[in-house]
Amino acid sequence: MTNQNVVVADAKSGINMTITVAAVSGSSLFPTTAQKPPAVPGTYITISNKKLLQNLDINTSTRINTWVDSMRASSPTHVKSSVNDQSSWMVQHPSALDMFEQITNASKGKQIVMFLDYDGTLSPIVEDPDRAFMSEAMRATVRKLARYFPTAIVSGRCRDKVYSFVRLAELYYAGSHGMDIKGPSKGSKYKKGTEAVLFQPASEFLPMIDEVYKALLEVTKSTPGALVENNKFCISVHFRCVDEKKWIELAKQVGSVLEGYPNLRLTQGRKVLEIRPTIKWDKGKALEFLLQSLGYANCTDVFPVYIGDDRTDEDAFKVLRERNQGFGILVSKTPKETSASYSLQEPSEVMAFLRRLVDWKKLSLRRQFRLRKRLEEIKMSLPN
Numbered sequence: 425m426t427n428q429n430v431v432v433a434d435a436k437s438g439i440n441m442t443i444t445v446a447a448v449s450g451s452s453l454f455p456t457t458a459q460k461p462p463a464v465p466g467t468y469i470t471i472s473n474k475k476l477l478q479n480l481d482i483n484t485s486t487r488i489n490t491w492v493d494s495m496r497a498s499s500p501t502h503v504k505s506s507v508n509d510q511s512s513w514m515v516q517h518p519s520a521l522d523m524f525e526q527i528t529n530a531s532k533g534k535q536i537v538m539f540l541d542y543d544g545t546l547s548p549i550v551e552d553p554d555r556a557f558m559s560e561a562m563r564a565t566v567r568k569l570a571r572y573f574p575t576a577i578v579s580g581r582c583r584d585k586v587y588s589f590v591r592l593a594e595l596y597y598a599g600s601h602g603m604d605i606k607g608p609s610k611g612s613k614y615k616k617g618t619e620a621v622l623f624q625p626a627s628e629f630l631p632m633i634d635e636v637y638k639a640l641l642e643v644t645k646s647t648p649g650a651l652v653e654n655n656k657f658c659i660s661v662h663f664r665c666v667d668e669k670k671w672i673e674l675a676k677q678v679g680s681v682l683e684g685y686p687n688l689r690l691t692q693g694r695k696v697l698e699i700r701p702t703i704k705w706d707k708g709k710a711l712e713f714l715l716q717s718l719g720y721a722n723c724t725d726v727f728p729v730y731i732g733d734d735r736t737d738e739d740a741f742k743v744l745r746e747r748n749q750g751f752g753i754l755v756s757k758t759p760k761e762t763s764a765s766y767s768l769q770e771p772s773e774v775m776a777f778l779r780r781l782v783d784w785k786k787l788s789l790r791r792q793f794r795l796r797k798r799l800e801e802i803k804m805s806l807p808n
């Protein structure tokens with residue numbers, strides 16, 4: 425008899441519980457590859473194989489439906505709201521453009537640090553995720569932004585992929601939901617020391633992720649439009665081009681593969697299911713790591729601004745609320761439950777906000793320069 429670790433995921437609450445299952449040798453519940461998973465934190469209890477299988481059967485269809493319902497709720501075309509809902513939501517999460525002055529006033533005397541999600545924030549959501557290009561105007565805006573503020577791109581995508589879209593070497597990049605972090609390769613005055621920042625907290629999961637990617641490619645072949653993307657430390661199964669009548673079927677296919685990998689968990693996004701290691705690491709942790717890398721770990725004079733459109737960005741919004749520093753901006757045209765303080769409707773508004781931020785900073789630097797020059801002149805004119 426051997427023990428196997430199993431993580432039971434509750435998609436609704438987001439809680440994963442790791443349980444140790446007593447299994448008879450040679451009648452393994454999971455494929456060989458899942459038998460030696462990296463250790464994960466959790467609560468350990470022992471239950472029988474039979475009982476576990478019964479529970480899994482009962483929970484499977486509920487779980488699959490919950491995944492799809494949650495994904496629908498995150499997808500803008502499915503969010504219906506009345507005019508009243510919209511206006512009361514806008515009172516709680518006003519436009520960051522309308523509140524620009526209040527925002528910049530709150531940042532006075534503090535170093536603004538910018539965190540930007542990519543898909544749906546800097547680029548529009550498109551049918552083919554490989555063609556989610558950002559406009560030249562947006563690239564130029566982000567380039568200017570990075571001149572004035574330390575700037576990081578935080579994405580669920582593989583770091584190399586998101587870099588191939590953004591193509592700005594002076595930024596920090598946190599790919600795979602923050603599990604693959606790299607500092608600027610050149611041209612940033614915010615780069616600390618000579619050592620390049622590189623952090624990959626889930627590197628031991630790489631072989632497992634590759635294996636699951638291949639299994640998902642195979643199992644989803646029969647669903648037209650299904651697209652599986654390997655994001656290095658996580659996997660995205662895109663539903664964007666799948667007939668909605670087939671969503672449950674595709675979610676079931678994903679679930680069938682995941683049952684063999686207890687150390688991976690699933691989250692839902694905009695027309696996407698994402699699979700990643702169960703380690704306690706997310707975009708919020710990545711934000712904290714980057715602030716620390718920049719030397720702002722315990723500073724009160726830092727003002728982080730995080731802009732994102734997805735459920736996975738909520739972890740970062742929550743961190744900002746808990747730290748009581750800076751603020752989050754949710755990119756959404758419709759009311760959504762969020763920990764962000766402000767909202768912007770779409771990437772074009774994000775660009776307008778970033779441009780205003782650059783112009784405001786330029787102006788305040790010019791004012792400071794003029795003031796310093798004037799003071800110098802006064803000093804020089806005083807008799808010795």
Ligand SMILES: [Mg+2]
Pocket residue numbers: 541542543544545732733734
């Ligand atoms: Mg996004």
